[in-house]
Amino acid sequence: MVARSRNRIVKSRPGPQGAQEIPCESCPLRQMETFRKFTKEELAFISNFKIGEMTVQAGSTIFLEGHNSPHLFTVLDGWAMRFKILQDGNRQVFNFAFRGDLLGLQSALFDKMLHSVEALTDMRLCVFPRERIWELYHEQSNLAYDMTWMAAREESILAQHLAAVGQMPALGRIAYLIVFLLHQVRRGGRGNESVISAPITQEHIGDAMGLSLVHTNKTIRKLQAMGCIEWQRQVLRVLDEKRLIELSGYDRQEREERPFL
Amino acid sequence: MVARSRNRIVKSRPGPQGAQEIPCESCPLRQMETFRKFTKEELAFISNFKIGEMTVQAGSTIFLEGHNSPHLFTVLDGWAMRFKILQDGNRQVFNFAFRGDLLGLQSALFDKMLHSVEALTDMRLCVFPRERIWELYHEQSNLAYDMTWMAAREESILAQHLAAVGQMPALGRIAYLIVFLLHQVRRGGRGNESVISAPITQEHIGDAMGLSLVHTNKTIRKLQAMGCIEWQRQVLRVLDEKRLIELSGYDRQEREERPFL
C-alpha cells in the first residue's frame, strides 16, 4: 500500500542543495495560459510560502486516504492520480493531476484526506507548509480567492465525470475521458497537442469510468477500429477529436480561465 | 424549462415589508452543529452582506446552466436539486441541497453556472450580492476560508457519489444514497432522525445514481422487502440503517465539521 519511500525534499532556499531549485519568479507554470499574472507582492508572498521542492518516484503514495500531511503541493512536472479503494476492493479513480494542479487541499481543510494520491510518473512537486495556509487567507485575499476557485474547479470536473459515468454508455464514457485528458494536456502545453503521453493504463481508464478492464479494452479497440484513436503503451494519439466529442456529448466547461497559485 | 417565475425577493432590512425577515443574529442556521460560532465582527459583516430573503416555489429554476446570476444564496428552508441535462436528454442529478447549503458559488467564481438548480419544495433563501464577494475575501479572511471549505466539501461529496455510481451495483448505490440523505437531514436537524421527508421521487434517485427508473423502482422494492426501509410518497423511513451501510460500503466522510457562512 505505502510505496517505496525514497522521496526527497530539497529544502532551504538558496542553500547549497537548492541549486536546481526554481525560483518562483521564473516558475514555468506561470507561462501557462490558465494562470493569471501575479503582482510583485503576490509573487513575493508565494516565494516565501514555498518551502522547497520534492521529487517522488513513480508509484509513490503522495497522500494516503484517512491520513493527513503537513504539506500542500503544486505539480511542477509529472502525472498523479487521485483515487479511493472501496470496501469491496474496487478502486474508483477520481481524476488525474498534472502540471499546475494543486494537491492536498483536503488535508489542509479537513485535517484528513478523503482519497489517496499516487504518482504515476516520477514527479517534481512544489512544497508549501499546510499550517501557514492561514497567512495566505489573512494577507493575500486574491490568492485566497484563487484557492476557492481551484476547489470549485475540481468540483465541476468531478460533476462532469459523474455525468459521464452515470449517463453514458461505455463508448461515450471512454471518448469523454480521452477528450478530457487531451484538454488537460493542452492546458499545460502549447494548446494544439493531439497526443496524450502518460503512463495511464486501460485499468486506470476503466477504474475512472466505472468499467471493467475487459470491457474497457474492447471499447478502446472499437474506438481504434473506428479510426478515432491510436493506442500504444503510454501513448494515446487522438485522430478524430470531433468524432470523440460527438460520441461523448462532451461539453467543454468553459470556465473563465481564472488563474492561480 | 424555465419554471413559473413568481419568485419574490424581500429587500430592505428593517423596512415595512421586512417584517418577517430573520436577522442574522438569530438565524436558525447558526444553531446547526456544523456551523461554528461567529465573532461579533463576522456577524456584523454578514448582516450587512445579506441583502434580503427570497422565497421560491417548488419547481422553480433557481440557476440555469450556462447563465449566471447576480446573487448567491444560502438555503434557509426547503430542498433543491443540482443537475444537468445532457445532450442525449438524460439528466444527471449531482446532489440535493438543503438547510445551510450554499447555492451559486460557481456563478460567482466562473461567471457561468455549469449545472442548473431547481427548487423541489417551496424554499426560503438568504440572498447575497455576488459582486460583493470580494469584500468578503478582503475583509473577512475567516469567512473566505469558510468559502473554500464549502467548495471542497461539495467536491468531496461528488467524489463519494462518483465512487458509488462507478463501483457499486444498484442495491448498493441506492442504499448509499439513502444513507447519505439521512445524514444530510440529521446535519440540519436534531441528529437522530430516521425519516427523510422530502419530495424526492424515484426518478430523482435514479437520475442521481445512474439507474433507469424501472430498475430504481425494483431495487427500492427489494430494499423494502429486505426490511431496510419503508417508502411512501414523500416519506422515506429508514428501518435498518446498519444494513444499508453494509450494503453501500458507506464511509462516513468525517470532515472535521468546520462551520460556515
Added chain:
DNA sequence: CGTTACCTTGAATCTCCTCAATACACGTGG
C-alpha cells in the same frame, strides 16, 4: 371525475461483467 404525476410489474433484450486463456514487452537473475 378526468387529468396528471408517480409508482409498480412483467417480458424481451442488450450492455457489461466475470472467468479463462493467451500474447507481448520488459527487467532480473542464473
Added chain:
DNA sequence: CCACGTGTATTGAGGAGATTCAAGGTAACG
C-alpha cells in the same frame, strides 16, 4: 544469453445485471 516473473493488453464465452417497452395502478388536484 536465455529462462522466468511481472505488468499490461487482447480475445472468446457464458451469465448477471440493467435497459427498454409496455401496461397497469394509485393518489392528488382542479
